[in-house]
Amino acid sequence: MNWSLYVEHLSEIRKRLFWILAVLLVSMIAAMFFTEDILHFLKSRPPASLVAWNAFSPFDGIKIYMYLSVALSMIVTVPFTLFQIWGFVKKGLRKDERKAALKYIPVAFMLIIVGFVFAYFVVFPMAFRFTTNMTKNLGLVETYGIAQYFSFLTNIVVPVSLAFELPVIVMFLTRLRILNPAKLGKMRKVAYMVLVFIACMISPPEFFSHISVSVPFIVLYEISVLMSRVVYRKQQRLDMKYDDKMNYGAV
Numbered sequence: 001m002n003w004s005l006y007v008e009h010l011s012e013i014r015k016r017l018f019w020i021l022a023v024l025l026v027s028m029i030a031a032m033f034f035t036e037d038i039l040h041f042l043k044s045r046p047p048a049s050l051v052a053w054n055a056f057s058p059f060d061g062i063k064i065y066m067y068l069s070v071a072l073s074m075i076v077t078v079p080f081t082l083f084q085i086w087g088f089v090k091k092g093l094r095k096d097e098r099k100a101a102l103k104y105i106p107v108a109f110m111l112i113i114v115g116f117v118f119a120y121f122v123v124f125p126m127a128f129r130f131t132t133n134m135t136k137n138l139g140l141v142e143t144y145g146i147a148q149y150f151s152f153l154t155n156i157v158v159p160v161s162l163a164f165e166l167p168v169i170v171m172f173l174t175r176l177r178i179l180n181p182a183k184l185g186k187m188r189k190v191a192y193m194v195l196v197f198i199a200c201m202i203s204p205p206e207f208f209s210h211i212s213v214s215v216p217f218i219v220l221y222e223i224s225v226l227m228s229r230v231v232y233r234k235q236q237r238l239d240m241k242y243d244d245k246m247n248y249g250a251v
Contacts, residue, residue: 012088013088016084016087016088019080019084020077020080020081020084023076023077023080024073024077027069027072027073027075027076027077028066028069028070028072028073029069031068031069031072031073032065032068032069034072035064035065035068035069038068038072039064039068046125047124047125047128047129047132048149051142051144051149052143052144053144053145053146053149054143054144054145054146055145055146055147056145056147057145057147059147060145060146060147061146063147063150063151064146064147064150067147067150067151067153067154068150068154070154070158071116071154071157071158071161074112074158074161074162075109075112075113075116078108078109078112078162078165079105079106079108079109079112082104082105082108082169082172083102083105085172085173085176086098086101086102086105086172086176089176089177089178092177093176093177096238100175101172101175101176104168104171104172104175105172107168108165108168108169108172111164111165111167111168112161112162112164112165114164115160115161115162115163115164115165116157116161118160118161118164119156119157119158119160119161120153120157123156123157123160123202123212123213124153124156124157126212127152127156127202128152131152155202156202159198159201159202160202160213163195163198163216163217163220164220166220166221166223166224167220167223167224167227169224170184170224170225170227170228171224171227171228171231174227174228174231174232174235175231175235177235179228180228180232181225181228181229181232184224184225184228185225188221188225191221192218192221195214195217195218195221196210196214196217196218198217199213199214199217200213200214
């Protein structure tokens, strides 16, 4: 075993993890400058506009800044993480594969924004409506703490947004030869269980809500498998052409 190469890889992984954490931290701090405007926007729209926000602790304001900054930092951190993965494995790729894989990173940026929009305008109102109806049916007074409200919000929005990254991440990893359709097929049962579990955790505790969130997650996974198959077949064709070219050159 080449220990020097092993140590070199570990050193590079550590360096890239450091940069990912640094970008996460910087993007969180940058997001804090926009938190007040975002809060006003959220407050002006239902369901937030229909309830009063209360601070039950002197630290609630700080918690809000942290909740929002972490959520917003994902928009930058996830694509940057993919870029770091690409940077780590690009030495083992051909020039055309490097360029092709790099193109997925802007798509990841767009998809996570789409995921944020879907989570906030579709999944979150559904979950909030269920909990509000349950509160009214029990005869309880709706008094919401702002920290609890945003904890509930981010616990839904962040996982759903990240789920929308699944197709592009799978295509990206397939392009990098880390995943392939065969592996994804073997993982299907486990993946379904994990996705349904996540959907049940972030959606209201009723069958319709579980199905409403689980089905899009499963569809996203199947789209990911389909996209992986397309990328993989294209890779195989290019590999055959490349091998033929190399064999012809050797002759």
